[in-house]
Structures are given as structure tokens and as C-alpha cells.
Amino acid sequence: MRLASLLPAVLLSLRAALLAASSRTFRSTDPITGRPVECDSCAPGTYLRSRCTSAQKSDCAPCPPGSFTELWNYIGKCLRCGVCGQNQVVKTPCSADTDCQCECRPGYFFKESYDMCVQHRVCPAGQGVLSTGTADEDVVCHTCPNGTFSDSVSAHQNCTKHKSCRAAGLQLLLRGSAWHNNLCTNCEELKSKDGADYLKEILPAFFVHQKLSMKRLRQIVNKLPSEDGKTQGRSSRLDLSDLHEAINTWMVSATAKQIRQLPQLLRKTGASSASERLLNKLQRIDSSLTQLCVVDAAFISE
Ligand SMILES: *[C@@H]1O[C@H](CO)[C@@H](O)[C@H](O)[C@H]1NC(C)=O
Numbered sequence: 001m002r003l004a005s006l007l008p009a010v011l012l013s014l015r016a017a018l019l020a021a022s023s024r025t026f027r028s029t030d031p032i033t034g035r036p037v038e039c040d041s042c043a044p045g046t047y048l049r050s051r052c053t054s055a056q057k058s059d060c061a062p063c064p065p066g067s068f069t070e071l072w073n074y075i076g077k078c079l080r081c082g083v084c085g086q087n088q089v090v091k092t093p094c095s096a097d098t099d100c101q102c103e104c105r106p107g108y109f110f111k112e113s114y115d116m117c118v119q120h121r122v123c124p125a126g127q128g129v130l131s132t133g134t135a136d137e138d139v140v141c142h143t144c145p146n147g148t149f150s151d152s153v154s155a156h157q158n159c160t161k162h163k164s165c166r167a168a169g170l171q172l173l174l175r176g177s178a179w180h181n182n183l184c185t186n187c188e189e190l191k192s193k194d195g196a197d198y199l200k201e202i203l204p205a206f207f208v209h210q211k212l213s214m215k216r217l218r219q220i221v222n223k224l225p226s227e228d229g230k231t232q233g234r235s236s237r238l239d240l241s242d243l244h245e246a247i248n249t250w251m252v253s254a255t256a257k258q259i260r261q262l263p264q265l266l267r268k269t270g271a272s273s274a275s276e277r278l279l280n281k282l283q284r285i286d287s288s289l290t291q292l293c294v295v296d297a298a299f300i301s302e
């Protein structure tokens with residue numbers, strides 16, 4: 001990061017003067033004789049306590065703590081150490097001959113065009129972190145390649161491999177996508193499980209991946225059916241993560257029948273493409289179940 005951006009304009013012009021004066025000597029006037037004399041400049045880390053005379057050399061003294069000189073100079077006072085800006089931390093502390101160096105704090109990077117530290121981007125569900133961010137570089141995301149997925153919004157997490165159903169002695173029920181894992185089944189489970197119960201496993205990621213607007217999520221939360229037929233309370237004060245949380249909490253205790261109402265509920269709020277996608281997942285689960293496991297067809301289509 002360019003240090004210049006951290007220094008007030010006054011210091012900048014002083015720096016320019018110092019650059020011009022960075023030679024090892026400077027011309028002065030002897031206070032006693034009034035004749036010109038050539039004095040030694042002071043080394044970086046020191047300042048000129050008193051000028052030379054024809055009888056005495058320049059008196060240079062070390063910079064007191066909290067101040068510095070980076071160049072040969074003949075200034076009467078060291079420069080005040082800089083202060084790191086917003087969302088910056090000290091990378092190298094100030095010493096007598098160098099100003100402090102700042103860098104963006106963890107989770108932030110220096111964006112040249114804004115001339116400030118901004119937060120690393122997060123990769124949406126369906127994308128993983130290709131390269132992690134640094135103080136100078138933003139996070140780079142990539143779409144999860146075939147056979148891998150990411151079900152979270154994260155600045156750290158990469159795509160992970162779909163689990164292998166076969167390795168776990170199970171059967172593949174629904175092939176994973178970029179945003180959800182493979183769904184596996186053991187046909188034994190079917191006695192107690194409905195296709196909608198399998199859908200539950202990918203619902204949290206589904207809602208994150210669909211990027212529904214706050215307004216729509218609020219409508220959905222308000223319409224979520226509950227056991228006694230009533231809907232959830234007002235949701236106008238909830239923020240995005242609260243709304244996702246409300247859906248997830250509802251989901252945990254929702255019956256298969258209630259889960260099966262979700263596509264229709266989505267359609268009612270105007271989220272028709274999300275509705276179709278969800279219905280499609282559910283139908284694929286249901287049809288897999290009938291093909292994989294020899295069970296009573298009536299049981300599945302309740
Ligand atoms: C994420 O995974 C890809 C391969 O899928 C790999 O090239 C990349 O280096 C990984 N990123 C990190 C931060 O590990």
C-alpha cells in the first residue's frame with residue numbers, strides 16, 4: 001500500500017523539501033563571522049539540534065519516540081509518526097528512521113480506485129473461494145466444478161466434493177449440484193421418511209442460493225403454515241439472516257405435508273422460477289424413491 005495516502009498534505013510538502021535537501025551537507029551562515037559555511041546534514045533517525053559554525057560541527061540528535069526522519073536532513077524537529085487509517089492496522093511500527101507502515105486489517109483489502117480498505121467479497125452458494133483474500137487482494141470466487149458444491153455464503157470456504165453414497169453403503173437419491181450435496185438413501189429409512197424429508201436437507205442452501213429479495217422472504221415467512229393452521233407472526237423487523245433463520249427453524253418441525261406446500265407458497269409470492277426449481281427437486285426425489293426402493297407407490301404419493 002502506498003504510504004503517501006496516509007500522510008496529511010502538510011507532511012507531504014515537508015517530505016518534498018527533505019527530498020530536495022537530502023545531500024550530506026548544506027550551506028549556512030556562521031553566526032559569529034557572518035560568513036558562509038558548509039555544514040554537515042543530519043543522518044536519517046536524527047535531526048539538527050544546532051547548526052555548525054566555523055568552529056563547530058553540526059549537532060545532530062536522535063529522534064525522540066513517536067517521531068522520525070527518513071532522509072539526510074537539517075530540520076529542527078523530527079516528523080510526527082503517521083497514524084493508520086480506517087480499517088487499517090500497523091504492519092511495521094514507526095522507528096527513528098522510518099514512518100510506520102500500515103496495511104488493511106484481516107478481512108479487508110486495499111482497493112486502489114477507492115483509496116481505502118474495503119471488506120473482502122463473499123462467495124455465494126454454488127461458488128467456492130478460489131483464492132483467499134489478503135491485505136492487498138480481494139477474494140476470488142469460482143463456480144464449483146462438476147462433482148463439488150458449496151452450500152454457504154463465505155469468504156473462506158472452497159467447494160467440497162459431493163459425498164459418495166455408495167461408499168457409505170447407501171443409494172444415490174438426488175445427484176448433488178454446485179450448491180447442494182448428493183442426497184443418499186437407505187431404502188429401510190423409507191418406512192419412516194417421506195421424499196419431503198429428504199428435500200429438507202437441501203432447503204437451507206436452496207433459500208440462500210435463490211437470492212430472494214427481503215420483501216419476498218418476508219412474505220414467505222409470513223405465510224409459512226404451522227401445525228394449528230395459523231401462520232407465523234409479523235416479520236417486518238427481521239433482517240436477511242433472521243429471515244433465513246426463521247425459515248430454517250420452521251423447517252425443522254415442519255411435517256412432510258407442510259414442506260410439500262412450499263412450491264405453491266413460493267408461487268403465490270411471485271417467486272415462480274424458484275417454485276419450479278423446488279418442485280423439480282422434489283419430483284426427482286420422489287421418482288428416484290419409486291425406482292430405487294421397491295415400496296408401495298401409495299405410500300410415497302401421500
Ligand atoms: C479451491 O479449489 C480449487 C479446485 O477446485 C483450487 O484450484 C483452489 O486452489 C482452491 N482454493 C483454495 C483457497 O484452496
Ligand SMILES: *[C@@H]1O[C@H](CO)[C@@H](O)[C@H](O)[C@H]1NC(C)=O
Nearest residue numbers: 145146147148162175176177
Ligand atoms: C459431471 O460428472 C458426472 C460424473 O461424475 C457426469 O455423469 C456428468 O455428465 C458430468 N456433468 C457435466 C456437465 O460435465
